[in-house]
Amino acid sequence: MTDADAARTSAPSHTLEAGATNYAGATAPGAVDLTRLYRPRAVAVVGASANPAKLGHQILRNIIDSGYTGQLYAVNPKETEILGRPCYPTIEAAPPVDLALIVVPAQAAVAVAEECGRHGVAHLVVITAGFKETGPEGARREAQLVEICRRYGMGLVGPNCLGVIDTHTPLNATFASARPLPGSIAFISQSGALGSAILDWSQQQAIGFSKFISLGNKAGLTEVDLILDAAADPETRVVAAYLEDVKDGARFLQAVGEASRRCPVLILKSGTSEAGGRAASSHTGALAGNDRAYEAAFAQTGVLRVQTLTELFALATAFANQPLPKGNRVAIVTNAGGPGIIATDAVERAGLAIARFTPETIKGLREKLPAECAVFDPVDVVGDAPPERYRIALDLVLQDPGVDAVVVLLTPQVPTRPPEVARHIVESRKLAPDKPVLVSMIGGQLVQEATEYLAAHQVPSFTFPEEAVTALAGMYRYARRRQRDGRVQATDVDRLRPDEVRSVFRAVRSEHRRVLLGPEAARVVAAYGVQVAPSELARTPDEAASIAERLGFPVALKIASPEIVHKSDVGGVRLKIGSADEVREAFVAIQQNVAALMPDHHFYGIEVSRMMPSGQELIVGMVRDHQFGPLLAFGMGGIYVNLLKDVSFRLAGALSRADVEEMIQETKVYQLLRGYRGSRPADVPALQEALARVARLCLDFPEIAELDINPLFAYEAGKGVVAVDVKITLG
């Protein structure tokens, strides 16, 4: 059992009579207490209706049908009782409540919220639509709602949402027609319609939920609040979320990493495509962020990103029911070769490994199985296998120390008897309860009883072998991530000179520029401890010559200009200049070239820089993401940057040492840095340091909109890195 599993075995201490208490584990930084949202002592439905066609009726009925045992009130000035529950003209006329569900029209919702605030309501769930998603007037209304909740300290779910469910309270405060089964998946959906469709689908699939929450417009509580809460919930073993955006990127980066260590967090983030992004904005008013930044945010917080709904629930089901694998070595037990090969392919494709059994296991399989069975992984008990043969194979491979997980495959053949095989799987698992076992029984009617039995005994089963393997691969990815996260260290850097950066920026601003000149940009990164090629700005040929003599030959001369992007195209660059006289000549030549081609060009001067010995050309860059802040890029530099796109990304806001290491290692140029075909390894530690320093610089100075070091030369081990060309644009 994992630590997190152990943490979740203790039953919740909360009882309705004793009043609101925290979950045992709800100690995540910045976590909001949602006990009175999911486990309210009393609930009011404001806008409850006696008409069964109205949402205000359906919600009341769902709460009653869910078996909610707390107090339940209706609020509606026209009734005195609905569905056997007392009805009050206003919320303030009702007894105290923890949770108020608002179903009144949007025009009235703000006033009702104010009344709820005065009445001491802890949480509002605003089902009502007609807010930000409808335009400026709705946005104003939403702002009023938020202001009221802030003023009274009320939690706010929605507006424009389906409601909330806690199957363990139990409480179903939604207008969904399906009733979810209890389970240990917390499902968070930014689309109410999708949420309700999934609830209906989940019943047929026997998938159970601990909680369901519809985020709506996320005006109050956001995905971060709900993820943190769910990850700390003892009834929840996995969080599965459908998101269209992340509202507060900084808080997400800061808090979700810790939550995902406690409990796996799966996210399907839609709106990844350009067109998808358009659809997202037109639908929820959410501004879909740059997908690269999301990719980095999820990777750095340990969130498992999935690409499809199928994958979301395949993984959720596996996490909900099985322990995490300790490694990636998979044993496959099958009664048919074909599915065994398909599963083997999937294992390799997913980055898992086929287990190598110990001699004892192989000996045991040889002795106890008929000669025609395959005793190496995959174990093929062959088509005529009676159920007992599965048991023999399973007992042996589950106990093999070289096996971290088992995938059981079955095709229904004449002697197979799938239900008996299912019982053997459940029994055999007890021999190694810390190893995950996933099943694929391919078939329809012939395997139905067996798969139902497995579901009832917490063994996830899938129609096809690839699905089982994909789910297992996700579990392994999470397990490895969690192991690695044990050594998270912040990337501390020292010897920084922020005052110097400030003074450069002041000077640039005073000239009403946004783009820094080369020497200015170099000074900025140098102030944060990144070694740069020495360079200075010269205004005259003689000044250039004396700078060159001071810096040392050879030097490069480059026109200094924020306007000229491709400096060599206008004759603005001269390289490898070896003497003071040549410097003077080159200065004049550049000046003339530029003056001829761009007569209106403002002459700032010419940059004189010492030419550095060649190193491996790299790029280090930063663009600022509007949700997650500085997004750092690293990769192969030089002219092939855009062609090869060998670049990795990380967010500076949550940059651990491990992230810095990984972002270097996941590029192809890393093969060169490690020493390729006999070349010497490069100074990777110096490169890591430089990346951490650039990250710090971009965090400390939000006015830096973009930064590009291309190339950064990496030299051999011990000889450092040097920024040869630096570009900085201010916001």
Next chain:
Amino acid sequence: MTDADAARTSAPSHTLEAGATNYAGATAPGAVDLTRLYRPRAVAVVGASANPAKLGHQILRNIIDSGYTGQLYAVNPKETEILGRPCYPTIEAAPPVDLALIVVPAQAAVAVAEECGRHGVAHLVVITAGFKETGPEGARREAQLVEICRRYGMGLVGPNCLGVIDTHTPLNATFASARPLPGSIAFISQSGALGSAILDWSQQQAIGFSKFISLGNKAGLTEVDLILDAAADPETRVVAAYLEDVKDGARFLQAVGEASRRCPVLILKSGTSEAGGRAASSHTGALAGNDRAYEAAFAQTGVLRVQTLTELFALATAFANQPLPKGNRVAIVTNAGGPGIIATDAVERAGLAIARFTPETIKGLREKLPAECAVFDPVDVVGDAPPERYRIALDLVLQDPGVDAVVVLLTPQVPTRPPEVARHIVESRKLAPDKPVLVSMIGGQLVQEATEYLAAHQVPSFTFPEEAVTALAGMYRYARRRQRDGRVQATDVDRLRPDEVRSVFRAVRSEHRRVLLGPEAARVVAAYGVQVAPSELARTPDEAASIAERLGFPVALKIASPEIVHKSDVGGVRLKIGSADEVREAFVAIQQNVAALMPDHHFYGIEVSRMMPSGQELIVGMVRDHQFGPLLAFGMGGIYVNLLKDVSFRLAGALSRADVEEMIQETKVYQLLRGYRGSRPADVPALQEALARVARLCLDFPEIAELDINPLFAYEAGKGVVAVDVKITLG
């Protein structure tokens, strides 16, 4: 309607009474006539049994239960009647039969086959196991079986298989317990167990098959025969195959391209991984081929390769029921934003495009839908949509000329009434019967009636939006491929001098070498019209100097040796030599370096070659695949070959001009060849010509085991390409 669809609308002319006739369309090159296999006038089960537990009983019963109307006989010396059918002691005692199913033990099967041959049986289906898959003795037995079938001209399915089904005959001659529904998918499986599991699963999914065939050991009829036949079958609209290998690569390359133009062919090829390959060999005795070669073989024959069983049947269902899209512009109609965004993401990911509606469509949607609906793609009829609103949207977008396909999404909400929406979809489709419509209704019980209605009306529906989009993307991929294949042209090359190649190879063989020296390899490719850097072998310093003077300076000197792979590592290379004296010096230096480091090295001489001006460095290579023949490689050359792996592959055995163009275009280096950042475009036509010539060379000389041209320099347009370094190894 597509041409192929039109070709399939005519009913089969075959009647059982009239005797065996060809399918109307069975004219594919090399196609075997399988009419008497799938539509036999009389069938015998040799090894039929009265014991219901025996396969020989189950097959007989399945044939009867399937409604087979031809003559049916049992063969078993111990019985006179089984299941009401006459039983004969031997096949020769029975009336004539077209198809004999053999279920007797392996030891007896060979003798039975001989009897069948004498009796004039057209096809044998050998269910019996115990052949090649069991070892050398079984392999011998299998060879006897094949020899008998060859001698009598009998078709052979298996041995070691599940049997065959034709739902339109009808005939179920398998021992599978599930009975497939009739339909238009021909399913070919190299795994009998998987086949039978899928048949069971398909019933629950309402997926129908035209044919099912279990390949077994493929001793007689292979996947190629069965694919060709199925593709020509008027009852079949799509071929779906699970394969572990391809038996006859040359025939596959030659014939499947034409078949896949008539009818989509989907293949799940397993054993792609190293470990998967191991499992494949140990299971079926099949030697899993190199996956790169399979990848190329499928691409070049227009086969749609799928990676999972889910994808195989999602695509098969779509192809079986819907017309092909004419383009990639997809309209999405949804009643919820979330699924719309998910589908939009999937559309972009799959290389499809979100449609841009005409102003008329947008105007129509604006006028007829409520204001809160989204009228751009995706069309959101919003959650309160009654079924009619779907109809309005569908009618408009289906008739939009800018829409090639429609994906309809539904989440069950209060006013939704899914069955009515389903009826509207079926009706609306009639407005544009040539456009595919795929559906995803997310939910369980609430959408079940609707999805059943859709299935009954040939509208494929999927649980999640991504699955519908993936299926559509496969259809588009196929449609585009078929359009393109219209302009297939072979890559003819002329001015070849095979005699010169032969004489080089003779000389090499006479020295008992397999690796050619540089000048020899250069002569070989030059004989096939590929321009090479001039080079000759020198044995003495003076000879080297005179060669250099003849070739022109600068020259390179390289130790000529089949044994030394990294020539520069042993001081065996000198570049940019500008004079005869320097040549003599360099000759001596190289000789000394090599003698010092490798005293036992046999001195063949030193290669003198003219140094060519630098061009874009490319690699052109060939490795010989044991199933598909020469596998051509093209990509970025130079020292980064192994790092960047920017290489594409094609099989020389089916190389069209389009393939040559594509293999160049799909590399990243193509961006450079086209002219990158102001550089001039390279001579791509000359490069295509060189690739075609290398392909021809490798086809003409099967003794070439490996060939490498690295680098090949490409110069700017009109200036050709030149092979700088050529390596050839003979088999």
